[in-house]
Amino acid sequence: MNIAVRVLVSSIWLCILALNTSIDAIGAPLNVLDAVRARGKVVCGVQDHAPGFSEVSTRGVWSGMDIEFCSALAAAVLGDRDAVKFLSLNAADRFKSLQDNDVDVLLGTSWTLTRDTELGARFAAPLYYDGQGFIIPRNHSIASVLELSGASICVLVDTSDEAAISDYFGSRKMRYQLITSDRWEDLIKTYSSGGCTVLTGDMTLLAYEKNRLANGADHMLLPEMISKEPYGPAVRLGDDGWFAIVRWTAMALIAAEEMNISSSNIDTMKASPSHEVRRFLGLDADLGAPLGLSRDWAYQIVRQVGNYGEIFDRTFGQSSPLKLERGLNNLWSKGGLMYAEPFR
Known part of the structure; x- marks a missing residue:
């Protein structure tokens, strides 16, 4: 191989190397x-x-x-x-x-x-x-989720909350009735009017809703959470x-x-x-x-x-x-x- 050919081959390899380096730099994660x-x-x-x-x-x-x-x-x-x-x-x-x-x-x-x-x-x-909890009127005299057998539960439909209720209550052979909606505000109204025994959702969200209720002091969060968030x-x-x-x-x-x-x-x-x-x-x-x-x-x-x-x-x-x-x-x-x- 003569000198001219060697120079040409070397130049081609350098170009390929530079191109690969540029591609790697473009694909590199942002610092x-x-x-x-x-x-x-x-x-x-x-x-x-x-x-x-x-x-x-x-x-x-x-x-x-x-x-x-x-x-x-x-x-x-x-x-x-x-x-x-x-x-x-x-x-x-x-x-x-x-x-x-x-x-x-x-x-x-x-x-x-x-x-x-x-x-x-x-x-x-x-x-x-956080985790899924329950809010209930104080006058129900219920202090634990384990006392909710037979309760009606307001819950968002087709959510992980609904699935968690099925798992938790079903595994303990506790009876329950679901009151469902795809709108959270509708569930709040149903619960406030006595249309269900308890309302369920993330504990932080329930604490917020308790604060918004006109008679928030008359409601309480049950201590247990039935999911991990x-x-x-x-x-x-x-x-x-x-x-x-x-x-x-x-x-x-x-x-x-x-x-x-x-x-x-x-x-x-x-x-x-x-x-x-x-x-x-x-x-x-x-x-x-x-x-x-x-x-x-x-x-x-x-x-x-x-x-x-x-x-x-x-x-x-x-x-x-x-x-x-x-x-x-x-x-x-x-x-x-x-x-x-x-x-x-």
Whole structure:
């Protein structure tokens, strides 16, 4: 092979290599952290009317646990809790919006096997453990779901709630009658007028409806839940770095409460002799480096937003209209399921 031919062959191979490199670059997953920093905002996909989770007022002010989590994420990544944009999504478009890079993180949907495996999403951590419950007039003198044999139950037709009733009551050989509708507001009216014994739905939704009833104090939520609905942030599959940031933002909120670090005492906690506390605050270790974040990322979360308990109290707890007990959402050390992985 003469020199000219060798040069030509080498040139062809270089062109092929460059083309393959360009194709790989085009197909590479978006580095969300870099995109967020370039944009200067975290874009969160939320619902505009999910009581306790996310709501927007007539003045455009957002509130709820999902909203506060997004603020915590912005504080961790950009150092500013207000560097957030909220995009209201409906159920049909939410996962497509995540796949299409319209949002950086998706909230307001529960974690299930199919959502975690078939929709190009990856759930980072549970933020709230919800489940299907029941509301009943107090004058029925019923204190447990197990006392509902023979009851009439208002439920949305052709939903997982209806299926859960069949499973729960059927397995216990409890009699029941379903009063169904495809409109939630119609079920509220039926229940309010005494057309059914109990109304069933997610516990957070029932707490919201109890607050709306003219005689809300005359109704009570039964303590049991007959289904599991863990809610938490989801990110696009393929960006492990961003997944880790979202996961450890959730963990930081819980860990801060475990260590009794709050927005009101965080600066005084810098004087703590506890190595665990000092690592968390970025004083004795740089735990931000593996995440690509600043040394004080966890400090910024708590200083600007608070710990998990503070957020719960404002959005679902006693300082909120819903006034729900912590229950499963309490710390593991207090009988709940909230548990932060070690910060080391």
